[in-house]
Amino acid sequence: MQDAPGVGLAAPQVGLPLQLAVIEHRLEYHREIPAEQLAARQRVPIPFHVLINTQLSITQASEVAFFEGCLSLTGFMALVPRALAVHVQCMNERGEPRVIEAEGWYARILQHEIDHLNGTLYIDRMAARSFMTSMNYTRLWQEKAVEQVRAELGLS
Secondary structure: OOOOOOOEEEHHHHOOOOOEEEEEEOHHHHOOOOHHHHHHHOOOOEEEEEEEEEEEEEEEEEEEEEEEOOHHHOOEEEEEEEEEEEEEEEEOOOOOEEEEEEEHHHHHHHHHHHHHHOOOOHHHOOOHHHOEEHHHHHHHHOOOOHHHHHHHOOOO
């Protein structure tokens, strides 16, 4: 996960039939991202932690679409609508109960990883016309506002 670099990995992605995922969003991943994009996406560092037997509920039904990629489908990106805030009940690596209230990018990561635990990939939720290679995303779209991308792809 860290070599990719990725921010999460679920056990089913590596062939393990477990309800287990790990998440870590390192500060170093922010270095190349403009401050306004970090703020717009509510991206903040998230320390490494383990999620076991998760139960996710949406606490803010409003959705926002941002580009996502995945270690299960490397080399591609797409706009994926996700809820702005979530509540997750789970256990940590010691089997202790944990409750997570998350919003912004952390809520997106949780939804993405918990989707893996339920057999869903981001391509099942993406705006199909936004699917592209990571190279095209970097070359053409990375610096543009999501609203502009949606308009240019005819998704508004």
